[in-house]
């Protein structure tokens with residue numbers, strides 16, 4: 001922190017209430033924000049940590065339509081899941097609000113009205129895309145097409161998630177309606193635009209000159225945006241789901257989600273404290289937005305322009321955005337179910353929040369995209385948390401109980417040596433280094449300093465060898481006295497990163513939370529001589545190969561089950577025919593008729609059935625994503641078409657040896673592609 005701030009308002013990007021949270025979300029903004037906030041709290045700073053669910057926008061209405069629910073039901077369900085995940089994982093928001101709240105609607109409407117009354121909007125009638133089949137205007141998100149910048153074929157009308165560019169639907173190549181796949185037509189409608197070009201000169205000064213200290217990835221994106229030149233951007237949409245535009249002639253119009261969502265930070269603060277204005281309107285407040293890279297333009301350009309236009313609010317002091325976290329080398333995808341979900345992680349690894357916190361922080365995509373792999377998760381746990389941190393604490397406690405009667409031994413100044421000095425020096429310099437890292441949002445670096453301090457402690461024990469000094473109690477005392485003070489320091493310095501572990505350590509040391517105050521770090525008088533301590537409990541447990549294999553299978557099975565259940569959707573039917581192939585390509589596929597002779601559900605996989613197929617000359621095990629459409633009893637005896645030479649894939653520990661062809665009836669139920677008359681099982685299909 002370069003300046004002396006009196007208070008801090010820390011925000012984390014509002015998660016979208018259209019699905020649960022995954023570890024990519026955690027690594028992107030929630031974990032770094034939580035580390036920063038816990039650090040500020042430990043320093044005794046006045047800090048508020050606000051967040052909430054972003055509950056408006058098109059994907060929610062699309063999901064509601066697909067699932068035959070109201071948008072409110074969709075967001076109510078996901079709000080609960082998301083809120084619980086954060087609580088269970090230990091993301092320590094002071095408030096986790098929601099943008100469908102009355103408070104938020106009022107705040108956002110007042111904000112809008114303020115800008116309207118100051119005549120800061122442009123009112124424009126324009127031609128907008130309209131889906132004739134569904135008789136509705138299409139918000140930008142409803143239109144998909146090819147990104148003009150990176151050629152990603154699944155770009156949205158407002159943004160390309162592949163390259164992060166903000167787009168308008170007009171820029172998309174081959175635009176299509178996401179509701180019906182029809183080609184949208186243009187129709188007239190009126191909207192309110194924020195002329196961002198009016199703020200361009202000011203933004204250039206504020207970002208490019210006054211905030212050169214921002215992270216390179218953030219600064220660079222802003223620079224390229226500002227150099228391209230800003231244009232007017234519509235702040236309203238045609239929809240029934242969102243914050244209604246508070247004007248008399250605005251029926252059927254709601255605010256653009258990116259207008260109302262960041263105002264959610266303000267409404268959440270309002271909901272949290274009657275002194276909310278101190279946090280939003282006083283210059284000595286540090287406002288920091290933690291976000292992922294896909295939100296940079298909204299937090300560094302559009303929202304600041306809105307705040308500037310309004311005039312009453314402070315601006316962010318920093319926007320430390322992270323890049324993306326991939327999983328096993330592939331981009332996280334909610335729609336393809338390629339993700340590690342937080343609530344599922346906590347089911348499989350209860351009380352091991354800190355292991356995931358550690359791994360996500362160690363691999364934090366702070367400057368570039370980074371990769372999460374289960375193998376690395378295991379390795380970091382076993383060879384760093386268990387072997388370095390956990391091992392040090394355990395050794396010190398076990399030896400202290402064995403050689404010092406379970407009490408903090410005295411420190412004898414007369415035999416203090418250079419190794420003692422070196423360890424003390426390391427504690428002091430580590431504190432300083434960790435502070436510098438956190439202050440400059442380099443959380444990985446801070447975490448590595450922490451582990452390095454524990455590593456130094458192990459070295460110290462190894463060099464001192466108290467277990468060999470049976471007849472030299474004074475030497476034993478000094479070593480374990482310092483060892484224990486080091487453990488106390490690790491609890492304090494590690495608390496922002498690994499809070500659950502620090503709590504465990506406090507219980508072992510029989511100290512109250514107050515010891516974790518940051519100012520105590522660097523001291524070697526934290527535990528009083530003669531104070532009796534508890535027996536050690538293991539801070540971290542080894543993670544076995546089997547657990548990692550299970551997670552890998554789960555990851556793949558989820559994705560495959562999803563793929564298979566998604567194949568025959570409405571979109572697939574109306575999609576254009578795939579690219580032409582040659583007969584040789586087709587003849588590579590070996591299709592066989594087969595008979596289902598046994599079927600059962602697959603444990604912990606709602607969509608999968610485990611089928612045994614008879615091909616006459618052999619039997620096959622095939623997993624098929626049809627469990628939501630058929631019971632095992634219904635399918636036994638059916639004749640089906642099998643892709644017999646598809647490479648086997650392992651899911652849930654079971655090898656699937658082929659794929660069954662399915663199509664869909666008029667009601668969307670999956671049906672088998674079967675011969676009309678009984679065929680000879682195993683015979684090829686040409």
Ligand SMILES: [Zn+2]
Nearest residue numbers: 147150160163
């Ligand atoms: Zn793109």
